[in-house]
Amino acid sequence: MSNKIYAFICLIFAWMTGADIHAQVSGNPKSFSDTYLLKNCFVIPQPGQLLTGQDILIKKGKIAAIGTSLKAPFDAVEIPMDSMYVYAGFIDAYSHTGIARPEQKDRPKVSDTVYPQNEEAGITPQVHAGDSYQSSDKSVAEMRAAGFTLSNIVPRGFMLPGYADLFNLGDEPGDRMLLKAETAQNFQFTPIRGVYPGTVMGVMAKFRELYKNAELFAAKEKLYKDMPTQYNRPEYSRELNALTDVTSRKLRLFVRAGHTRDVYRAMKLSSELGFDLVLADVKQGWHYLDEIKKTNTGVILSVDLPEMEKTKTDSVSSKKQSPFEIKKAESLKAYLSQAATFEKAGIPFAFSFIDVKTGDIKKNIRTMVENGLSEKAALAALTTYPAQLMGVAAQTGTIEKGKLANLVITNKPYFDEKAAIRYVFVEGKKFEFSEKPKAKDGGKYAGIWSYVVEIPGMTQEGKVTIIFENGEYKISMYDNTRPGDVITAEDISVEGNRITFSSNVNMGQPIHLNFDLTMEDKTYSGTVTVSGFGAFPVKGTWISKPNNL
Structure with a gap:
């Protein structure tokens, strides 16, 4: 068997089975022109x-x-815009983009719940978000498709999860996409239950202790550095060392403060200890506008909004509302108009997307606009203010000569309900998006189908699931030997009885597979093509409806 065919067999087997393959490469191939x-x-x-x-x-x-x-x-690729709208690439100020959720495992046993190790208590300020960031994570592509070119990534964790790092949302390896490390240190009122500090009050007390110890640590380090013959070398602590830039006000502390009481606690700690505070992921901050403005506190508002109840049109809606219903409606209105309230108070803000589905981002921002937020302030929250907050305004946030080519291009003004993103440039690399046509066949190909890929010397078998929702097809597939490893198809197109779609395999660099299938009543046949390896036959038969899984 030739090396070429053998390599393809390994490739297709790894893709079908979800095997984890790594290869050393010198770098992704560059496009013809930049x-x-x-x-x-x-x-x-x-x-x-x-x-x-x-x-x-x-x-x-x-x-x-x-x-x-x-x-x-002479070397330029010319792209006619036809009067499209070009904005500075959007900046996500606070999220876990590119950091996969940890697998659900049994909690490791803690030997001493009263005096746990720092890591056991969720105290890991020395950790960097970039250590866990993967540009191949699907959340990166999803945010990029939503118009975002930069994400300020915070680590997953508890009380002190670690440093935030700012990444360009390109598809190259993370270390190449890092724009700025250590944009902030992070703190949240989230204890690990059953381990000290196991309550919110315990977290606050522990933070005060760590903060004071970090100040003392920095003072001892300075004394030893200035007069090493007169003082003993102080005992080193990774955790305290990571907090010294916060105690010296060289680095801001992002405090996740979703609710009113969290905002109060964060501002109380800042007033008491003196650190440079940024309130992050704020959902109920309007009660403290005066104090926020007076102290020039940074603000990152959550874009996670409550679901709106449908307005009743029958006679019931005309009845007198109860005090509870009135209060609920007032609270909802205050929540939806929070961004507008901050704008009217003259307090700039960025946006947090830590709890938001990418498909809801634009809808939720438009809801804020409908509730009083100006489009100018909304765009500033996506561009100029987060760039200032992260200290990269000289590089990005506006469209100016010499700045990074981080751009988002729409066919209509972005805040128009029917606007669609057509291009995103991340540091000059082009990503193109096209509007998916709605299928008109009523979803007649929906179902669970078998597949058999004919490879020289072997066959590979599995299942293909085709779902039809809201006028669009969704396709996934898995190998029979590993049904838990599901591969999701991209670029799905249905024309008559022909279905085409693609998928990417990571072998140290992206490998593209293209499927071209001709559908019959209960069977199909076609090819799977891999560039450089050729086309190989694939066929299958209908098994059942999708809901019979």
């Missing part, structure tokens, strides 16, 4: 501004020029 000329577009260089009939030249990951009637360099 120079683009965007012709004839509306440019929103910063919130509140609009330039018409503009061209944008992108070269080596940066914005090389902006103007009218720019001439394309």
